[in-house]
Amino acid sequence: MTAYPIPRPVSGDVVDLILDDHRLFETLMRELRDSTADRDAARSALAAVIVAHGEAEEQQVYPRLRRKDAIDAEEAEHGEEEHAEINEALLTLLECKGTGTQKFDDAVEALNEVLQHHITEEELSILNPAREEVSEQDRRDLGAIFLEIRGKHLDAGVTVETVRALVGEAHREGVLPADAGE
Incomplete structure:
Protein backbone atom coordinates (compact mmCIF):
# COMPACT_ATOMS: atom_id res chain seq x y z
CA MET A 1 0.00 0.00 0.00
CA THR A 2 1.33 3.41 -0.97
CA ALA A 3 1.05 6.03 1.71
CA TYR A 4 0.23 9.52 0.55
CA PRO A 5 2.07 11.95 2.82
CA ILE A 6 0.01 14.69 4.36
CA PRO A 7 2.16 17.79 4.86
CA ARG A 8 2.37 18.93 8.48
CA PRO A 9 3.64 22.53 8.37
CA VAL A 10 4.39 24.16 11.71
CA SER A 11 3.57 27.76 10.83
CA GLY A 12 2.24 29.98 8.09
CA ASP A 13 -0.39 32.42 6.90
CA VAL A 14 -3.79 30.76 7.34
CA VAL A 15 -4.81 31.70 3.80
CA ASP A 16 -1.73 30.01 2.33
CA LEU A 17 -2.20 26.95 4.55
CA ILE A 18 -5.82 26.53 3.47
CA LEU A 19 -4.82 26.97 -0.18
CA ASP A 20 -2.10 24.32 0.24
CA ASP A 21 -4.73 21.88 1.56
CA HIS A 22 -7.01 22.73 -1.37
CA ARG A 23 -4.21 21.83 -3.79
CA LEU A 24 -3.63 18.59 -1.83
CA PHE A 25 -7.35 17.76 -2.16
CA GLU A 26 -7.08 18.24 -5.91
CA THR A 27 -3.98 16.00 -6.13
CA LEU A 28 -5.65 13.24 -4.13
CA MET A 29 -8.83 13.51 -6.20
CA ARG A 30 -6.69 13.01 -9.34
CA GLU A 31 -5.25 9.87 -7.74
CA LEU A 32 -8.77 8.62 -6.98
CA ARG A 33 -9.71 9.04 -10.65
CA ASP A 34 -6.61 7.08 -11.79
CA SER A 35 -7.39 3.36 -11.97
CA THR A 36 -3.65 2.54 -11.81
CA ALA A 37 -3.06 4.51 -8.59
CA ASP A 38 -3.32 3.19 -5.04
CA ARG A 39 -6.86 4.46 -4.72
CA ASP A 40 -7.37 3.02 -1.25
CA ALA A 41 -4.35 4.92 0.10
CA ALA A 42 -5.48 8.11 -1.67
CA ARG A 43 -8.98 7.68 -0.21
CA SER A 44 -7.57 7.29 3.32
CA ALA A 45 -5.30 10.32 2.98
CA LEU A 46 -8.09 12.45 1.49
CA ALA A 47 -10.49 11.48 4.27
CA ALA A 48 -7.94 12.39 6.95
CA VAL A 49 -7.06 15.78 5.51
CA ILE A 50 -10.65 16.73 4.57
CA VAL A 51 -11.89 16.08 8.10
CA ALA A 52 -8.91 17.72 9.83
CA HIS A 53 -9.09 20.75 7.53
CA GLY A 54 -12.85 21.22 7.82
CA GLU A 55 -12.92 20.83 11.59
CA ALA A 56 -10.06 23.32 12.02
CA GLU A 57 -11.85 25.85 9.81
CA GLU A 58 -15.15 25.48 11.63
CA GLN A 59 -13.67 25.49 15.13
CA GLN A 60 -11.22 28.35 14.71
CA VAL A 61 -10.91 30.00 11.30
CA TYR A 62 -14.51 30.94 10.50
CA PRO A 63 -15.31 32.27 14.01
CA ARG A 64 -12.13 34.36 14.11
CA LEU A 65 -12.67 35.75 10.61
CA ARG A 66 -16.19 36.74 11.68
CA ARG A 67 -14.79 38.58 14.71
CA LYS A 68 -12.39 40.41 12.38
CA ASP A 69 -15.39 41.31 10.15
CA ALA A 70 -13.69 39.62 7.18
CA ILE A 71 -16.72 37.37 6.68
CA ASP A 72 -20.30 37.49 7.93
CA ALA A 73 -22.40 34.85 9.67
CA GLU A 74 -24.01 33.76 6.42
CA GLU A 75 -20.65 33.04 4.77
CA LYS A 103 -20.12 2.61 -7.35
CA PHE A 104 -16.63 3.80 -6.37
CA ASP A 105 -16.24 5.84 -9.56
CA ASP A 106 -19.67 7.42 -9.00
CA ALA A 107 -18.74 8.27 -5.40
CA VAL A 108 -15.47 9.86 -6.57
CA GLU A 109 -17.37 11.95 -9.11
CA ALA A 110 -19.95 13.07 -6.53
CA LEU A 111 -17.27 14.00 -3.98
CA ASN A 112 -15.28 15.87 -6.61
CA GLU A 113 -18.32 17.92 -7.55
CA VAL A 114 -19.09 19.16 -4.01
CA LEU A 115 -15.41 19.56 -3.12
CA GLN A 116 -14.56 21.67 -6.19
CA HIS A 117 -17.64 23.83 -5.65
CA HIS A 118 -16.60 24.47 -2.04
CA ILE A 119 -12.96 25.18 -2.91
CA THR A 120 -13.98 27.78 -5.50
CA GLU A 121 -16.52 29.49 -3.25
CA GLU A 122 -14.24 29.49 -0.21
CA GLU A 123 -11.33 30.94 -2.14
CA LEU A 124 -13.53 33.71 -3.55
CA SER A 125 -15.82 34.60 -0.62
CA ILE A 126 -13.75 33.73 2.48
CA LEU A 127 -10.05 33.70 1.60
CA ASN A 128 -10.06 36.86 -0.52
CA PRO A 129 -11.71 38.91 2.26
CA ALA A 130 -9.29 37.36 4.77
CA ARG A 131 -6.36 38.57 2.63
CA GLU A 132 -7.83 42.06 2.36
CA GLU A 133 -9.33 42.60 5.82
CA VAL A 134 -7.07 40.70 8.23
CA SER A 135 -3.53 41.77 9.08
CA GLU A 136 -0.58 39.58 8.14
CA GLN A 137 0.21 38.97 11.82
CA ASP A 138 -3.38 37.94 12.58
CA ARG A 139 -3.33 35.55 9.60
CA ARG A 140 -0.09 34.01 10.90
CA ASP A 141 -1.56 33.68 14.40
CA LEU A 142 -4.67 32.10 12.95
CA GLY A 143 -2.46 29.82 10.86
CA ALA A 144 -0.83 28.48 14.02
CA ILE A 145 -4.24 27.79 15.59
CA PHE A 146 -5.50 26.18 12.35
CA LEU A 147 -2.45 23.89 12.24
CA GLU A 148 -2.85 22.93 15.90
CA ILE A 149 -6.48 21.82 15.45
CA ARG A 150 -5.73 20.22 12.06
CA GLY A 151 -2.82 18.31 13.61
CA LYS A 152 -4.93 17.02 16.50
CA HIS A 153 -7.48 15.64 14.05
CA LEU A 154 -4.77 14.09 11.87
CA ASP A 155 -3.20 12.51 14.97
CA ALA A 156 -6.57 11.09 16.05
CA GLY A 157 -7.09 9.49 12.66
CA VAL A 158 -10.21 9.32 10.54
CA THR A 159 -12.33 6.23 10.10
CA VAL A 160 -15.62 5.63 8.36
CA GLU A 161 -17.18 5.84 11.85
CA THR A 162 -15.64 9.29 12.39
CA VAL A 163 -17.17 10.59 9.17
CA ARG A 164 -20.50 8.83 9.86
CA ALA A 165 -20.65 10.60 13.25
CA LEU A 166 -19.92 14.01 11.65
CA VAL A 167 -22.65 13.45 9.05
CA GLY A 168 -25.11 12.29 11.72
CA GLU A 169 -24.37 15.38 13.80
CA ALA A 170 -24.93 17.62 10.76
CA HIS A 171 -28.31 15.98 10.18
CA ARG A 172 -29.31 16.33 13.86
CA GLU A 173 -28.28 19.99 13.93
CA GLY A 174 -30.16 20.74 10.71
CA VAL A 175 -27.01 21.64 8.77
CA LEU A 176 -27.97 18.80 6.41
CA PRO A 177 -31.62 17.88 5.76
CA ALA A 178 -32.99 15.22 8.11
CA ASP A 179 -32.60 11.68 6.87
CA ALA A 180 -35.75 10.19 5.37
CA GLY A 181 -35.60 7.41 7.96
CA GLU A 182 -35.68 9.77 10.95
Missing part, protein backbone atom coordinates in the same frame (compact mmCIF):
# COMPACT_ATOMS: atom_id res chain seq x y z
CA ALA A 76 -19.44 31.06 7.80
CA GLU A 77 -22.70 29.10 7.95
CA HIS A 78 -22.55 28.38 4.21
CA GLY A 79 -18.98 27.10 4.58
CA GLU A 80 -20.11 24.76 7.36
CA GLU A 81 -23.02 23.51 5.21
CA GLU A 82 -20.60 22.76 2.40
CA HIS A 83 -18.27 20.91 4.77
CA ALA A 84 -21.25 18.77 5.82
CA GLU A 85 -22.09 18.04 2.16
CA ILE A 86 -18.45 17.11 1.54
CA ASN A 87 -18.45 14.81 4.57
CA GLU A 88 -21.66 13.18 3.34
CA ALA A 89 -20.11 12.53 -0.10
CA LEU A 90 -16.90 11.36 1.59
CA LEU A 91 -18.90 8.88 3.69
CA THR A 92 -20.38 7.36 0.54
CA LEU A 93 -16.84 6.99 -0.86
CA LEU A 94 -15.51 5.45 2.35
CA GLU A 95 -18.39 2.96 2.45
CA CYS A 96 -17.44 1.55 -0.97
CA LYS A 97 -16.01 -1.95 -0.44
CA GLY A 98 -13.56 -1.83 -3.32
CA THR A 99 -11.98 0.79 -5.54
CA GLY A 100 -12.55 -0.85 -8.92
CA THR A 101 -16.33 -0.59 -9.10
CA GLN A 102 -18.78 1.74 -10.81
Whole structure:
Protein backbone atom coordinates (compact mmCIF):
# COMPACT_ATOMS: atom_id res chain seq x y z
CA MET A 1 0.00 0.00 0.00
CA THR A 2 1.33 3.41 -0.97
CA ALA A 3 1.05 6.03 1.71
CA TYR A 4 0.23 9.52 0.55
CA PRO A 5 2.07 11.95 2.82
CA ILE A 6 0.01 14.69 4.36
CA PRO A 7 2.16 17.79 4.86
CA ARG A 8 2.37 18.93 8.48
CA PRO A 9 3.64 22.53 8.37
CA VAL A 10 4.39 24.16 11.71
CA SER A 11 3.57 27.76 10.83
CA GLY A 12 2.24 29.98 8.09
CA ASP A 13 -0.39 32.42 6.90
CA VAL A 14 -3.79 30.76 7.34
CA VAL A 15 -4.81 31.70 3.80
CA ASP A 16 -1.73 30.01 2.33
CA LEU A 17 -2.20 26.95 4.55
CA ILE A 18 -5.82 26.53 3.47
CA LEU A 19 -4.82 26.97 -0.18
CA ASP A 20 -2.10 24.32 0.24
CA ASP A 21 -4.73 21.88 1.56
CA HIS A 22 -7.01 22.73 -1.37
CA ARG A 23 -4.21 21.83 -3.79
CA LEU A 24 -3.63 18.59 -1.83
CA PHE A 25 -7.35 17.76 -2.16
CA GLU A 26 -7.08 18.24 -5.91
CA THR A 27 -3.98 16.00 -6.13
CA LEU A 28 -5.65 13.24 -4.13
CA MET A 29 -8.83 13.51 -6.20
CA ARG A 30 -6.69 13.01 -9.34
CA GLU A 31 -5.25 9.87 -7.74
CA LEU A 32 -8.77 8.62 -6.98
CA ARG A 33 -9.71 9.04 -10.65
CA ASP A 34 -6.61 7.08 -11.79
CA SER A 35 -7.39 3.36 -11.97
CA THR A 36 -3.65 2.54 -11.81
CA ALA A 37 -3.06 4.51 -8.59
CA ASP A 38 -3.32 3.19 -5.04
CA ARG A 39 -6.86 4.46 -4.72
CA ASP A 40 -7.37 3.02 -1.25
CA ALA A 41 -4.35 4.92 0.10
CA ALA A 42 -5.48 8.11 -1.67
CA ARG A 43 -8.98 7.68 -0.21
CA SER A 44 -7.57 7.29 3.32
CA ALA A 45 -5.30 10.32 2.98
CA LEU A 46 -8.09 12.45 1.49
CA ALA A 47 -10.49 11.48 4.27
CA ALA A 48 -7.94 12.39 6.95
CA VAL A 49 -7.06 15.78 5.51
CA ILE A 50 -10.65 16.73 4.57
CA VAL A 51 -11.89 16.08 8.10
CA ALA A 52 -8.91 17.72 9.83
CA HIS A 53 -9.09 20.75 7.53
CA GLY A 54 -12.85 21.22 7.82
CA GLU A 55 -12.92 20.83 11.59
CA ALA A 56 -10.06 23.32 12.02
CA GLU A 57 -11.85 25.85 9.81
CA GLU A 58 -15.15 25.48 11.63
CA GLN A 59 -13.67 25.49 15.13
CA GLN A 60 -11.22 28.35 14.71
CA VAL A 61 -10.91 30.00 11.30
CA TYR A 62 -14.51 30.94 10.50
CA PRO A 63 -15.31 32.27 14.01
CA ARG A 64 -12.13 34.36 14.11
CA LEU A 65 -12.67 35.75 10.61
CA ARG A 66 -16.19 36.74 11.68
CA ARG A 67 -14.79 38.58 14.71
CA LYS A 68 -12.39 40.41 12.38
CA ASP A 69 -15.39 41.31 10.15
CA ALA A 70 -13.69 39.62 7.18
CA ILE A 71 -16.72 37.37 6.68
CA ASP A 72 -20.30 37.49 7.93
CA ALA A 73 -22.40 34.85 9.67
CA GLU A 74 -24.01 33.76 6.42
CA GLU A 75 -20.65 33.04 4.77
CA ALA A 76 -19.44 31.06 7.80
CA GLU A 77 -22.70 29.10 7.95
CA HIS A 78 -22.55 28.38 4.21
CA GLY A 79 -18.98 27.10 4.58
CA GLU A 80 -20.11 24.76 7.36
CA GLU A 81 -23.02 23.51 5.21
CA GLU A 82 -20.60 22.76 2.40
CA HIS A 83 -18.27 20.91 4.77
CA ALA A 84 -21.25 18.77 5.82
CA GLU A 85 -22.09 18.04 2.16
CA ILE A 86 -18.45 17.11 1.54
CA ASN A 87 -18.45 14.81 4.57
CA GLU A 88 -21.66 13.18 3.34
CA ALA A 89 -20.11 12.53 -0.10
CA LEU A 90 -16.90 11.36 1.59
CA LEU A 91 -18.90 8.88 3.69
CA THR A 92 -20.38 7.36 0.54
CA LEU A 93 -16.84 6.99 -0.86
CA LEU A 94 -15.51 5.45 2.35
CA GLU A 95 -18.39 2.96 2.45
CA CYS A 96 -17.44 1.55 -0.97
CA LYS A 97 -16.01 -1.95 -0.44
CA GLY A 98 -13.56 -1.83 -3.32
CA THR A 99 -11.98 0.79 -5.54
CA GLY A 100 -12.55 -0.85 -8.92
CA THR A 101 -16.33 -0.59 -9.10
CA GLN A 102 -18.78 1.74 -10.81
CA LYS A 103 -20.12 2.61 -7.35
CA PHE A 104 -16.63 3.80 -6.37
CA ASP A 105 -16.24 5.84 -9.56
CA ASP A 106 -19.67 7.42 -9.00
CA ALA A 107 -18.74 8.27 -5.40
CA VAL A 108 -15.47 9.86 -6.57
CA GLU A 109 -17.37 11.95 -9.11
CA ALA A 110 -19.95 13.07 -6.53
CA LEU A 111 -17.27 14.00 -3.98
CA ASN A 112 -15.28 15.87 -6.61
CA GLU A 113 -18.32 17.92 -7.55
CA VAL A 114 -19.09 19.16 -4.01
CA LEU A 115 -15.41 19.56 -3.12
CA GLN A 116 -14.56 21.67 -6.19
CA HIS A 117 -17.64 23.83 -5.65
CA HIS A 118 -16.60 24.47 -2.04
CA ILE A 119 -12.96 25.18 -2.91
CA THR A 120 -13.98 27.78 -5.50
CA GLU A 121 -16.52 29.49 -3.25
CA GLU A 122 -14.24 29.49 -0.21
CA GLU A 123 -11.33 30.94 -2.14
CA LEU A 124 -13.53 33.71 -3.55
CA SER A 125 -15.82 34.60 -0.62
CA ILE A 126 -13.75 33.73 2.48
CA LEU A 127 -10.05 33.70 1.60
CA ASN A 128 -10.06 36.86 -0.52
CA PRO A 129 -11.71 38.91 2.26
CA ALA A 130 -9.29 37.36 4.77
CA ARG A 131 -6.36 38.57 2.63
CA GLU A 132 -7.83 42.06 2.36
CA GLU A 133 -9.33 42.60 5.82
CA VAL A 134 -7.07 40.70 8.23
CA SER A 135 -3.53 41.77 9.08
CA GLU A 136 -0.58 39.58 8.14
CA GLN A 137 0.21 38.97 11.82
CA ASP A 138 -3.38 37.94 12.58
CA ARG A 139 -3.33 35.55 9.60
CA ARG A 140 -0.09 34.01 10.90
CA ASP A 141 -1.56 33.68 14.40
CA LEU A 142 -4.67 32.10 12.95
CA GLY A 143 -2.46 29.82 10.86
CA ALA A 144 -0.83 28.48 14.02
CA ILE A 145 -4.24 27.79 15.59
CA PHE A 146 -5.50 26.18 12.35
CA LEU A 147 -2.45 23.89 12.24
CA GLU A 148 -2.85 22.93 15.90
CA ILE A 149 -6.48 21.82 15.45
CA ARG A 150 -5.73 20.22 12.06
CA GLY A 151 -2.82 18.31 13.61
CA LYS A 152 -4.93 17.02 16.50
CA HIS A 153 -7.48 15.64 14.05
CA LEU A 154 -4.77 14.09 11.87
CA ASP A 155 -3.20 12.51 14.97
CA ALA A 156 -6.57 11.09 16.05
CA GLY A 157 -7.09 9.49 12.66
CA VAL A 158 -10.21 9.32 10.54
CA THR A 159 -12.33 6.23 10.10
CA VAL A 160 -15.62 5.63 8.36
CA GLU A 161 -17.18 5.84 11.85
CA THR A 162 -15.64 9.29 12.39
CA VAL A 163 -17.17 10.59 9.17
CA ARG A 164 -20.50 8.83 9.86
CA ALA A 165 -20.65 10.60 13.25
CA LEU A 166 -19.92 14.01 11.65
CA VAL A 167 -22.65 13.45 9.05
CA GLY A 168 -25.11 12.29 11.72
CA GLU A 169 -24.37 15.38 13.80
CA ALA A 170 -24.93 17.62 10.76
CA HIS A 171 -28.31 15.98 10.18
CA ARG A 172 -29.31 16.33 13.86
CA GLU A 173 -28.28 19.99 13.93
CA GLY A 174 -30.16 20.74 10.71
CA VAL A 175 -27.01 21.64 8.77
CA LEU A 176 -27.97 18.80 6.41
CA PRO A 177 -31.62 17.88 5.76
CA ALA A 178 -32.99 15.22 8.11
CA ASP A 179 -32.60 11.68 6.87
CA ALA A 180 -35.75 10.19 5.37
CA GLY A 181 -35.60 7.41 7.96
CA GLU A 182 -35.68 9.77 10.95
